[in-house]
Amino acid sequence: MGKQDEKKFVEHITPRSEDFSQWYTDVILQSELVDYAPVRGCMVVRPYGYAIWERIQQEADRRFKATGHQNVYMPMLIPESLLLKEAEHVEGFAPEVAWVTQGGNEKLQERLAIRPTSETMFCAMYSKWVGSWRDLPMKYNQWCSVMRWEKSTRPFLRTAEFLWQEGHTIHETPEEAQEETLQMLDVYQDVAENELAIPVLCGRKSEKEKFAGAVATYSMEAMMQDGKALQAGTTHNFGTNFAEAFNIQFLSRDGKLEYVHETSWGVSTRLIGAIIMTHGDERGLRLPPRIAPIQIVIVPVAAHKGGVIEKCDEVFKTLTDAGFRVKVDDRDTVSPGFKFNDWELKGVPVRLEIGPRDIANNQAMAFRRDTCEKEPVSLESLDKTMTALLDDIQQGLFDQAAAFRDERIQTVSTMEELTQAVQTGFAKAMWCGDVACEDKIKQETNATSRNMPFDQTAVGDTCVCCGKKAEKLIYFAKAY
């Protein structure tokens, strides 16, 4: 392909190297994932974007059920008195809560918060539902939207209203709650790495970065192509903090009144932002096959010629029956060339071009989106060929993202090194554990602590910031 053609691909999308932020905006709008809404800070998720969300939901929900959780639905409005019960929690969320103050023409006696998260609502209900240790554990999840009055917003990454799931569980013992907290982080990592092909770093948040009201917060952190971190999922262990505030007690095995041990965990449509910023390239999206709403798009070439459409439909049926998510682009209003670019922009992993010449040879031209290579494939045993190809693309995207990330993680032992490392990626450092050092690092470099990995193999003895005795291995990065 010549230079001229190469240029055409990119004429509508700002190159990543020029302005990553603008590239992101161009891609999400042009691939028709979302559009801006007439409401400040809100996005409209369009069919293609929502289809990706539905795939994420299916994969996550399947795992939630497999680990013994059930779905429920809680109301969107939370009375102010409920929200005020857990002091640290209120303080954390108060600045970004939206309120309903009027119903019809009447001013409400008590303001109602539009949920920023539902810990308080779950707690209110759990306190009603729990009586005995025999009622435990209760492991509920809900898929819903929440609202946070954010000051600056970006589609998928931070919007005033966003779709997510929030799991809330209560347990008999601290050990069980901790086990749940870590198990769900594993589930998230499994979804991120094996479905979304996004490598993540899992670990515990510092006191400064933990969730308001939690005893311990864990996260998985992904690196975007601009080297910035994106928190892609979190799990929290609340201990008995909320149980004490909401009086969630049960009669224990030895007849004593005890508080439950509680957890919560969530992932959101932000994961879609992570997919875009992890895998996207100059032509647009590159969707991992396991999450792509369309895995294979069939583009007829010279569709007016006899037999072309029929062959496309035949291949469509074969592949659909074999379990693939397939689409035939039978639009007669645009040229094949337009369709090629269109589906590349939309990130479909594999494109099969079928024209008269292919039919004559019992083959199709297969284009793979990850490498943009094109080669003929036989129409015989196409299901096996496609299975292998999609698996290869899935693995390829993960490997590429992992290699990119690993290259940009630098082990640092001085502030100079840390400052330099967070310009392009993550800094892996030893830390004394003092919030003063986190504050200083934030102030000097704009980077925040991401998390403390479970593997705490030391890379030094002294704190990267103050030089005192180091307590923890931790990652620092600029974050979304």
Place this chain on the structure above:
RNA sequence: CGAGGUGUAGCGCAGUUUGGUAGCGCGCUUGCUUCGGGAGCAAGAAGUCGCAGGUUCAAAUCCUGUCACCUCGACCA
């Protein structure tokens, strides 16, 4: 919330300095020819110039106010 920027056809923009018939590209409609990397020709449809005041014979253009959005900072899944 601070600093900057932008609002003109569905989208992207020119026109504003120097007031004087509302423009361009893409898209859209209809027809014909095309179809292996963003097709061509022809004929069409479409805009209270963000909103509200003011100045003027005359305002997209000048003045005042206001709203929305974007970018960068401070705060956050």
